[in-house]
């Protein structure tokens with residue numbers, strides 16, 4: 138049986154923070170603000186996988202009020218969520234991710250991002266889709282105030 142989940146995340150871009158997306162530190166003059174490392178790719182994918190498994194959501198598992206998740210590496214959270222999913226009898230199978238960011242250009246990082254996400258989730262690289270779009274200058278994303286990520290993921294029960 139295959140089940141589908143959807144995930145969305147967004148974070149504000151601020152000075153003085155590193156930009157972390159898909160487990161990679163990406164050279165840029167600003168970074169995403171948040172309680173953890175604010176890796177919106179990891180967060181959207183985590184929510185998609187949790188949703189597919191009917192296992193809640195990232196905010197319930199890793200509350201942003203908890204001191205242990207302060208500045209957390211979100212790849213670690215993604216890995217823990219996948220362990221929970223496997224514990225419920227599901228196997229992460231496939232994911233497709235769209236990053237909406239006016240800047241920086243991200244296409245050159247997709248191979249390395251997919252390798253990190255594959256390592257954390259157990260999903261083979263061939264089943265991990267990564268895309269990036271600008272928002273054509275429209276709204277808060279277009280003004281460079283933040284970055285949003287959408288993800289869908291499937292899990293199978295063997």
Ligand code: MG
Nearest residue numbers: 146147177180
């Ligand atoms: Mg987030």
